[in-house]
Amino acid sequence: MPADWTIPTVLAVVFVATLIRSAFGFGEALIAVPLLALLIPVEVAAPLAVLVSITVAAVIVAQDWRKVHLGSAGWLVLSTLFGIPLGLWLLTAAPETIVKAVLAVVIIGFSVYCLASRDLLELKDDGLAWAFGFVAGFLGGAYGMNGPPLVIYGTLRRWSAEHFRATLQGYFLPASLVGMAGYWLAGLWVPTVTRYYLLSLPVVIAAIFLGRIVNQRLKRERFIVYVHVGLVMVGATLLFQSLWK
Secondary structure (H helix, E strand, O other): OOOOOHHHHHHHHHHHHHHHHHHHOOOHHHOHHHHHHHHOOHHHHHHHHHHHHHHHHHHHHHHHHHHOOHHHHHHHHHHHHHHHHHHHHHHHHOOHHHHHHHHHHHHHHHHHHHHHOOOOOOOOOOOOHHHHHHHHHHHHHHHOOOHHHHHHHHHHOOOOHHHHHHHHHHHHHHHHHHHHHHHHHOOOOOHHHHHHHHHHHHHHHHHHHHHHHHHHOOOHHHHHHHHHHHHHHHHHHHHHHHHHO
């Protein structure tokens, strides 16, 4: 009987996704659910990814709570709650391919501009945090893509790598808890999800601590480059998805 490589492969995917999330504060969405869905049913993969997200955010916030910009995180979370219903409406009312293509072009255009320009825009305070949080909730409700507006906001605020990582987790922790509550109410938090999560926990913890080491060694200039390269990859993935359909 051939060996079943499902569990080791799932653990490898979770490890890499968590390492990226821990090092940069975002980006695991490019890896976790798409690859896990090739190995296990998507109704198992999605809740598993959210449970891992909660764990990563909780550990990072516990480690580095002093580096969380509480005001920014608070405004982002609060305004996200108002954006989610509009995103859910968009999910049923607008062509997904067009919305994803427009979003992809905006993300790629912004990141290419930031990589090419030396005179970047800067937000001095949290006056526009509500707008970025609202758009994050809007995109999260529609396509589960909260991350890009938050990442753009963090770069415009000129946060250091450590503050960037910690503050984003201050946002993702409550957002992921709400998402997991939704999966539970929908009956998707089943024993299989819990089993994969418990098996993944050792590699998740190891990746969190390894990612923290990587994050602390990144200089701000190099970190910003990596962040925008990651955003270009997110945009390219969205564009591919829109054209593929």
